[in-house]
Amino acid sequence: MTIRTLSYLPRLSSPDQRTAPAPQLHQPASKIVNLVPSDLSRGMNADYGVPTELAGPLQQRRALYQPRLPPCLQGATVRVEYDDATTTIDPTGAHAVAQAFPRTYGQRLVTFLSPDDTAGAVKAVNERQPIRVGVVFSGRQSPGGHNVVWGLHDALKVYNPQSILYGFIGGTEGLFANKTLEITNDVLASYKNQGGFDLLGRSIDQIRSSKQVSAAMTTCQDLNLDGLVIVGGVTSNSDAAQLAETLVQKNCKTKVVGVPVSLNGDLKNQFVETTVGFDTVCKVNSQLISNVCLDAISAGKYYYFVRLMGRKASHVALECALQSHPNMLIMGEEVALSKLTLMEVINKICDGVQARAELGKHHGVLLIPEGLIESIPEMYALIQEISILHNNNVPVTEIPTQLSPWAAALFQFLPPFIRRELLLHQESDNSAQLSQIDTEQLLAHLVEAEMIKRTKEGRYKGKKFSSVCHFFGYQARGSLPSNFDCDYAYVLGHISLHMIAAGLTGYMATVANLKDPVHKWRCAAAPLTAMMSVRRHLRGPGAIPIGKPAIHPSPIDLKGKAYE
Amino acid sequence: MTIRTLSYLPRLSSPDQRTAPAPQLHQPASKIVNLVPSDLSRGMNADYGVPTELAGPLQQRRALYQPRLPPCLQGATVRVEYDDATTTIDPTGAHAVAQAFPRTYGQRLVTFLSPDDTAGAVKAVNERQPIRVGVVFSGRQSPGGHNVVWGLHDALKVYNPQSILYGFIGGTEGLFANKTLEITNDVLASYKNQGGFDLLGRSIDQIRSSKQVSAAMTTCQDLNLDGLVIVGGVTSNSDAAQLAETLVQKNCKTKVVGVPVSLNGDLKNQFVETTVGFDTVCKVNSQLISNVCLDAISAGKYYYFVRLMGRKASHVALECALQSHPNMLIMGEEVALSKLTLMEVINKICDGVQARAELGKHHGVLLIPEGLIESIPEMYALIQEISILHNNNVPVTEIPTQLSPWAAALFQFLPPFIRRELLLHQESDNSAQLSQIDTEQLLAHLVEAEMIKRTKEGRYKGKKFSSVCHFFGYQARGSLPSNFDCDYAYVLGHISLHMIAAGLTGYMATVANLKDPVHKWRCAAAPLTAMMSVRRHLRGPGAIPIGKPAIHPSPIDLKGKAYE
Structure with a gap:
């Protein structure tokens, strides 16, 4: 036997090779648990979302961390405040964006605040209907992605315990094919504060062609979704804007919400300070x-x-x-x-x-x-x-x-x-x-x-x-997320729920004041179309044609402070 | 400016790029301290061994760790027990080894224990002469190497505060050229529990040719060294054995001690359970x-x-x-x-x-x-x-x-x-x-x-x-060493001093029972010649000729427990 698969690997308790078991700074992903032959380190099965034991002591310790929430998200309800209507960050492209997104362009900025009137808020909770939400990973895996799902789930259950959260298995492919996993506390247990996107997986990362958009809409209708949360970066959020516009045009009730998750850090603009994972x-x-x-x-x-x-x-x-x-x-x-x-x-x-x-x-x-x-x-x-x-x-x-x-x-x-x-x-x-x-x-x-x-x-x-x-x-x-990313992603998950409950579509969940402690974070939502620009020159062999509005990667500002 | 050197890099406090300052699991080597233009992350100068501030909060926290010692090393003195005389681990090669090392072959195993008679021990301390030791890094940098020097230094000062420890700057090249740095608490401060070999550096990693051996001897004589500690792996310890033999033959008083530091983990035998860094x-x-x-x-x-x-x-x-x-x-x-x-x-x-x-x-x-x-x-x-x-x-x-x-x-x-x-x-x-x-x-x-x-x-x-x-x-x-490697290296440094004090030469510092907690570790010294074998087949284009005794890398035992 030259090439050894996991089924042949011994347990760590074999003494020959094992290094000393003293408490360590760099703890390994050790301990072989529930190994399925030929499978990967979390002891995962071929199927996504199967609750598993965590691989090692470091992962286990990490799972104990409870992400923090700013005050406005700690209660059962939020106050939604509508600010000014938006245009785009690229004034010269405003007309093109408005034409391409007639139903979702120019929406107002939204801020989420603590409720003024707690008694009224409690009454409001009792009158709420259960809410049905789907969530999909689109784009490259970034540390913290799982916490978006966790935050969304927790907010949804506080909103109304009868609410249901579906995860699409295998990313956008799962969305098109209506392959879902119901997200529960049991399912989440081994993914809290963990890296990777392996709870649900990801695949082609596009909702762009008319065939793809219509497959996504069919799934939203079949599942009777109130909201669809798309977790991803620059291109996934451009796609989210397009899907939101189409659903409004076709009178589909599903609200589309984007969450900025990307390790590249290039989805940055006046609304988005940084992305989850960076x-x-x-x-x-x-x-x-x-x-x-x-x-x-x-x-x-x-x-x-x-x-x-x-x-x-x-x-x-x-x-x-x-x-x-x-x-x-x-x-x-x-x-x-x-x-x-x-x-x-x-x-x-x-x-x-x-x-x-x-x-x-x-x-x-x-x-x-x-x-x-x-x-x-x-x-x-x-x-x-x-x-x-x-x-x-x-x-x-x-x-x-x-x-x-x-x-x-x-x-x-x-x-x-x-x-x-x-x-x-x-x-x-x-x-x-x-x-x-x-x-x-x-x-x-x-x-x-x-x-x-x-x-x-x-x-x-x-x-x-x-x-x-x-x-x-x-x-x-694939690393474990930092405390910052754990918190940020969990908060964005909460905001996504409140956006859907407020009936917002074609918006991105955002948090401002991220350099301050969590209790000072400002929770908001910004229209995706407000982040768009129109490229007149092809920059890199990207798929977005010249002249089509999209959210573009923001380069480093060579006049900015960080660079200086 | 396209290619930026450190002198142009801004401090982290510039807000544009900085990520949130929440306490983090993965703490960065952040904070720019005392930067010398165009130099490296520890803010080090061109010279080795310059005391510097530590680069980041993680390094600073790591420096606070106090390595543990087994009971026998906690006092000011140890009891030295001589066991059986040794042959070699390769019986068929015993004759060749004995011939090549006439003065250092067949020495006895040595164990270090707590003193029986504390009063006598204290008396002994007062009669001690200061001791002069040199230490050299030879072989690839491994996490923990700095703690060997730290342990050696601490043991030396407890032995007699007038004792002196020299580090050779630039590895074996520094040994040949008598380029030294006196190791003091101040020098050590920013290297405790830190990775790399940058306190002293390393270079050609050989003390093999007769020119090299004689240059090393000249330095030992010029500095009037009682002991020379060689920190390294398989080949460096083979060289240490040769140098020890030569010094005995030439009536040079310097005792040569090897310390097993190698991240490959291939210096393993019946005396050595694992190497520092692995x-x-x-x-x-x-x-x-x-x-x-x-x-x-x-x-x-x-x-x-x-x-x-x-x-x-x-x-x-x-x-x-x-x-x-x-x-x-x-x-x-x-x-x-x-x-x-x-x-x-x-x-x-x-x-x-x-x-x-x-x-x-x-x-x-x-x-x-x-x-x-x-x-x-x-x-x-x-x-x-x-x-x-x-x-x-x-x-x-x-x-x-x-x-x-x-x-x-x-x-x-x-x-x-x-x-x-x-x-x-x-x-x-x-x-x-x-x-x-x-x-x-x-x-x-x-x-x-x-x-x-x-x-x-x-x-x-x-x-x-x-x-x-x-x-x-x-x-x-280059990683920070684990607690285990911090402890193990620090203990080996202590043992090295006691070996020199006991007049042992051509020995390696060893610790047994490493899988147990530190208080159960057994401190010992084993003759380098006892680890030697004679290769009859060339294995890899290595420099050690067929038939010449040497310490060889131990392959994985395909009949061993770990492998099974």
């Missing part, structure tokens, strides 16, 4: 980067090229740089703004390596956001051409021969592993699979070549340049 | 693997190929598999024993993928030790040939042309990125740079090709196989 991912990655920094200085001989998640914006990389202090951060936004070519980026890095060598230092740590590659003009153009050929169903093997002469020349210049990765099939939103492109290896490779060249030319006299490459992506994404 | 690295990696497992099951569409450290033995991978429950573990020891070829390994993985697809599962997690590639017979032969050509100073570009026809054919079959990595320059011990060979990508690449082939032949009907590759190496190595 805090955790930055903290976990910063810890790993700090470890690598210590490693670099201990041996003093390697440059570490660390790629971080962040396709359209470098938020994660910038935040991690602030927390962990690497030597260099190469921000996509800056590269794009300065229109730096690939070789200019390489030369800047080499200049840094050379300057450090003159100080006697032959080690360092560089952070690279995965979206960097699309920020380099000539690489962007190449990826664009490949994307168009993909969309025209040109076979992968023929793509290199159909490129323009300049794109073909660049393609041939790149190392073979990057060529292969550039040709990979695309993401569900038709953009390049940036997470699969080893940009850090490309840079390390070219920096090494340039340093060898400088050495030969006598311009560099330091030690041989050596690099180690890392991609810190998926290992943070 | 516990931490397995726990941190297991947590990351658990995160990846959650991620895999959430999206349900990727196979994750995770490579782990472990050159000659798969201890880390096995322990992590026990803690985190992946789907497959490919152990080098098993592959070597069964003499599985590369394509047999690939086919076994593909069979697993296919079996899971029939259960409707298109995701999974595989663990791969970095040493796996040398366990595959034909790959081993290829690496061997390349190594020999390297040693004969054949230029890298010509190596492919000078391979044997079969090795050349295999080399050409491999993807270009692996070909490039195989030709990399070698480690300090002349072995291949396994950490730089992306074995996980090689396997993922070949598995994908095989799954496409099976699809075309109609043997596989599941969804398209997709993989994501990770190397969990350096990010765990």
Whole structure:
């Protein structure tokens, strides 16, 4: 037996390999419980949502945390206050947005407050009808996603214990096919404050084509839903706005509510301070980067090229740089703004390596956001051409021969592993699979070549340049959520219920004052259309056509305070 | 400015990017303190051993931990008990070891106990002379290394406050050049319970050539050292034995003591239960693997190929598999024993993928030790040939042309990125740079090709196989040590002092009963020569010639309990 599956793995109590059982700072996800052969670490079955024991002591301890609520959400009822009507954050696009969303454009901002009149509020509770809500994960798993479901569930049961919450199994695919799991306290028990989206899973992350929209509507009608909560990022919330508009137009009673969950942190605007998951991912990655920094200085001989998640914006990389202090951060936004070519980026890095060598230092740590590659003009153009050929169903093997002469020349210049990765099939939103492109290896490779060249030319006299490459992506994404994300997600779940109860549709649940303690948080809801803009230039091979209103990823503000 | 160095990074108090300041489970290495432009995360200067503020709140909290000591080490003196004389763990090699180490072979086992007669012990303390000790990091940084120095320092000052501890700056290079830092409480303050080896650094990790041995002896004499403590793994402790023998032969009074610090966990034998760092690295990696497992099951569409450290033995991978429950573990020891070829390994993985697809599962997690590639017979032969050509100073570009026809054919079959990595320059011990060979990508690449082939032949009907590759190496190595490693390292530091005081040389500090609480730990010292064996077959392109006695990495016992 060479390849061992779980069924053969011994229990940890076997003494040979076990390390000492003293209480530990880094507790492992240890203890093998209820193992199903060949299955994964939570002892989960093939089906989603099966209540299971938690995998290890750390998970168990984490499950005990009770997220906090601001005062307005602590009672059985809230007061709903309507503010000004909204336009869009992009005034020049207002007309296009208004035309595309005739029924849901221009809605008013909403704030949730503690009730003025407690006696009246209690009376109101007794007159309430049970409410029926569905929830779906759409978009990449982010730490905290489970707590949105938990908060929604708790608020729903306080609203009226007869209320029902359905989770769609397998993400949007489950929504289209009406595959549901009723969310109960028992189901939630092993998912409270836990990472991943494995309570329900996720799949194609789109509710966009008319077939998809109509399948979603049919499910809402079949389940007689009062509300549908869509948990996701930029594109999922654009889809939520479209679905809300369609349901209103077709007189379907289901209210559509979006919840901002995305580890990239790029769903930020005047209504949304941050997304669920961003805090955790930055903290976990910063810890790993700090470890690598210590490693670099201990041996003093390697440059570490660390790629971080962040396709359209470098938020994660910038935040991690602030927390962990690497030597260099190469921000996509800056590269794009300065229109730096690939070789200019390489030369800047080499200049840094050379300057450090003159100080006697032959080690360092560089952070690279995965979206960097699309920020380099000539690489962007190449990826664009490949994307168009993909969309025209040109076979992968023929793509290199159909490129323009300049794109073909660049393609041939790149190392073979990057060529292969550039040709990979695309993401569900038709953009390049940036997470699969080893940009850090490309840079390390070219920096090494340039340093060898400088050495030969006598311009560099330091030690041989050596690099180690890392991609810190998926290992943070599945992490246990931070207290902040536990609280924030749980609060957003509560707000979602109150939005549905208030009859709001095409809105996103939001919280303001997140830098203050939880009791000062301001709970609100903002129309999704108010967050939209209209792109006149294609930015990245995304699926949203030019001129179509959508919520777009917000890049880092190069005039903003954090950047300065 | 595109490439930003630390001097330009803002403080975390800038509000734009900062995430909420709630108390967190995963605390970041945040807070920018005393930043030196262009330097690393601990705010360290170019020089080693400069006392600095700790980088973040987690590091600060960690520094408060006081490691525990077993009763025998809590007083100012210990009782030294001599047990039986030793031979070697390899009876057939005993003669060769005895010949190579005429002065240090066959020494007795030593145990340290609480003193019988406290009054006598106190009297003894007053008659003690100050003691002079040097300590050097040799080998890869492992969490806990700093606590060896801390324990040694504390024991030394209790022994006689006039005693002096020197740390060699820059590892063995500092030893040869007599570059020292006097270790004081002030120096230690910001390194207690911290990861990395950055208090002193490390470099070439060898005391082997006669030039190196004689430089080390000169330093010991110049500093008038009573003892030299070498902190390291398998090869460093082999070197320690050789140095001890030489110093005895040359009538140098310095006693040489080895301390088992290695994250690979391969320095294990009847005297050594585990090495410092192994516990931490397995726990941190297991947590990351658990995160990846959650991620895999959430999206349900990727196979994750995770490579782990472990050159000659798969201890880390096995322990992590026990803690985190992946789907497959490919152990080098098993592959070597069964003499599985590369394509047999690939086919076994593909069979697993296919079996899971029939259960409707298109995701999974595989663990791969970095040493796996040398366990595959034909790959081993290829690496061997390349190594020999390297040693004969054949230029890298010509190596492919000078391979044997079969090795050349295999080399050409491999993807270009692996070909490039195989030709990399070698480690300090002349072995291949396994950490730089992306074995996980090689396997993922070949598995994908095989799954496409099976699809075309109609043997596989599941969804398209997709993989994501990770190397969990350096990010765990720099981690904060676990409580266990903090305690274990601190205790070993104490034992080292008592060994020197007892006049032992060519010994390793050891602790038995590590699975029990600290108060039951048994403190001892074992002759390094007793751990030696003589290899008759070359195992991996290591530097230790056939027939020369050495401490060898212990592979996983395929008949052992952990494996079963």
